[in-house]
Amino acid sequence: MKITVIGCGRLGTPYTVALAEMGHDVLGVEVNPEALAALQDSRCPFDEPGVTDYIRKNVDAGRLRFTGSFDEAVAHGELFFLAVPTPQKQDGATMDVTAVEDSIRQIARRLTRDVVLIGKSTVPVGTAERMAALAADVAPSGVELRIGWSPDFLREALSMETTLRPARLVLGTSPTDREVVEAVARRAWAPFVDAGAELLVTDFVTADLTKAAANAFLSTKMSFINLVDNMCRAAGADMTVVSHSLGLDPRIGDFGLTPGLGWGGSCLGKDIRAFADRAEELGAHATARFLMLVDEANTDRRTMAVDHARAVLGDLADATVAVWGASFKPGVGDISDSPALDVAVRLHQAGATVRLYDPSVNDLVNRRHPDLTVVDTAQDAVEGADLLMVLTDWQEFSDLDPSMLTEHAEPRTVIDARRCLNPQRWQEAGWSHELLGYTRPALGDGR
Ligand SMILES: NC(=O)c1ccc[n+]([C@@H]2O[C@H](COP(=O)([O-])OP(=O)(O)OC[C@H]3O[C@@H](n4cnc5c(N)ncnc54)[C@H](O)[C@@H]3O)[C@@H](O)[C@H]2O)c1
Numbered sequence: 001m002k003i004t005v006i007g008c009g010r011l012g013t014p015y016t017v018a019l020a021e022m023g024h025d026v027l028g029v030e031v032n033p034e035a036l037a038a039l040q041d042s043r044c045p046f047d048e049p050g051v052t053d054y055i056r057k058n059v060d061a062g063r064l065r066f067t068g069s070f071d072e073a074v075a076h077g078e079l080f081f082l083a084v085p086t087p088q089k090q091d092g093a094t095m096d097v098t099a100v101e102d103s104i105r106q107i108a109r110r111l112t113r114d115v116v117l118i119g120k121s122t123v124p125v126g127t128a129e130r131m132a133a134l135a136a137d138v139a140p141s142g143v144e145l146r147i148g149w150s151p152d153f154l155r156e157a158l159s160m161e162t163t164l165r166p167a168r169l170v171l172g173t174s175p176t177d178r179e180v181v182e183a184v185a186r187r188a189w190a191p192f193v194d195a196g197a198e199l200l201v202t203d204f205v206t207a208d209l210t211k212a213a214a215n216a217f218l219s220t221k222m223s224f225i226n227l228v229d230n231m232c233r234a235a236g237a238d239m240t241v242v243s244h245s246l247g248l249d250p251r252i253g254d255f256g257l258t259p260g261l262g263w264g265g266s267c268l269g270k271d272i273r274a275f276a277d278r279a280e281e282l283g284a285h286a287t288a289r290f291l292m293l294v295d296e297a298n299t300d301r302r303t304m305a306v307d308h309a310r311a312v313l314g315d316l317a318d319a320t321v322a323v324w325g326a327s328f329k330p331g332v333g334d335i336s337d338s339p340a341l342d343v344a345v346r347l348h349q350a351g352a353t354v355r356l357y358d359p360s361v362n363d364l365v366n367r368r369h370p371d372l373t374v375v376d377t378a379q380d381a382v383e384g385a386d387l388l389m390v391l392t393d394w395q396e397f398s399d400l401d402p403s404m405l406t407e408h409a410e411p412r413t414v415i416d417a418r419r420c421l422n423p424q425r426w427q428e429a430g431w432s433h434e435l436l437g438y439t440r441p442a443l444g445d446g447r
């Protein structure tokens with residue numbers, strides 16, 4: 001099938017490539033000149049495992065190309081996917097869907113034949129329906145631009161895996177367009193369904209809610225475990241055992257049950273705030289209150305990390321803090337709403353000198369936060385530091401031999417905010433190993 005994907009970012013690029021990998025003839029549309037140049041040179045414009053290899057393979061096979069031209073885009077596809085950004089607005093609650101609206105207008109006004117467009121961008125509940133009305137409004141008379149909405153559940157660092165083998169495909173559409181939209185989608189997605197994905201066809205609002213609910217659930221689970229961690233600390237219970245026990249229950253599952261610095265990234269925060277905002281608008285006040293508490297419990301962990309550093313160091317002014325990690329999670333070159341970077345910036349604002357090292361985002365941090373001292377190695381970061389904080393759980397940090405650091409730092413205290421270090425190993429190397437939020441007298445028992 002001839003398919004066009006509009007917006008080749010962190011979602012759109014893996015998606016474009018996955019469709020080509022499934023044998024379709026795919027054209028990716030990207031408006032950012034730098035990103036487009038990279039794609040046209042068969043390179044993924046951002047740091048994401050495996051994507052460049054898949055781009056090369058499919059470009060070489062003649063199934064994949066990229067353009068910046070909407071004229072070319074409209075001429076190509078019988079099916080269009082939309083993966084443009086929907087960032088959080090300045091008000092801190094709603095999402096900005098301007099890029100979605102603009103893209104629909106760009107396509108609709110150029111159309112000379114009937115096509116189907118399926119939105120993949122995450123949008124506030126109720127938006128997909130509005131986009132269908134917009135498409136009908138802008139399309140020239142006599143031409144049908146039929147709309148479907150298919151939220152995506154891709155995870156960064158695992159983008160090819162989650163895109164090539166999705167657990168589910170959700171398709172929202174209208175009763176009038178359902179037959180045509182579903183038939184086209186089924187043809188495009190047949191290889192994914194054959195590989196085991198369950199296809200759910202539903203109305204627009206339900207499709208929007210499948211996405212909002214999924215991300216809100218994941219956020220809730222991670223905030224919940226951090227709240228249980230607070231309670232374990234207050235009651236003197238062993239959080240490791242509590243968490244492990246919960247994870248052994250197949251109804252609960254063990255993803256997200258490690259207490260730590262909390263969640264971040266480009267999606268979870270903006271999505272839960274948009275969900276809460278929409279719930280409030282629609283009168284589901286208890287839902288909105290609950291979601292806002294989940295968000296608040298998450299940001300509390302960042303405050304807790306700064307308070308913990310203050311408790312160790314006394315005054316943060318004039319102290320030097322080594323920070324390991326700045327990406328929002330390990331394995332990604334992405335600092336969007338990164339808990340680690342937020343804590344580093346807060347430490348700096350409180351007067352500390354921050355010596356920061358991250359395996360993948362040092363350059364990005366250097367550009368965005370020139371006030372932080374970004375260094376080239378984990379060892380460099382602890383040079384002359386009064387405290388070490390591990391804020392992103394990169395494997396490199398878990399693997400590092402602490403005895404190699406001992407001569408660089410004095411006194412030797414590490415706050416392991418992601419529970420990724422082996423406490424015994426660090427203690428044997430002469431370090432005081434502290435978990436996030438543990439008050440000093442309770443420390444040293446390896447929990
Ligand atoms: N990143 C993820 O893990 C992920 C997962 C699931 C869903 N989503 C959702 O997917 C959407 C896109 O997110 P992303 O992370 O890929 O964002 P992104 O910023 O990485 O990529 C968006 C791309 O679209 C391009 N773009 C912007 N306006 C355009 C236009 N009018 N025409 C063509 N291209 C345009 C941008 O230049 C950019 O390259 C968002 O709604 C997001 O919530 C993202």
Ligand SMILES: O=c1ccn([C@@H]2O[C@H](COP(=O)(O)OP(=O)(O)O[C@H]3O[C@H](CO)[C@@H](O)[C@H](O)[C@H]3O)[C@@H](O)[C@H]2O)c(=O)[nH]1
Pocket residue numbers: 122152153154155156157215218222255256257258260261262263264265266267268271328329330
């Ligand atoms: O035990 C854990 C596991 C993860 N995290 C944090 O949770 C955040 C999100 O992690 P993850 O879900 O792996 O990352 P994303 O790539 O942001 O993916 C989420 O956001 C995407 C965009 O909407 C969705 O498509 C995905 O399904 C959803 O998992 C990161 O900050 C992690 O550090 C924890 O704090 N504790």
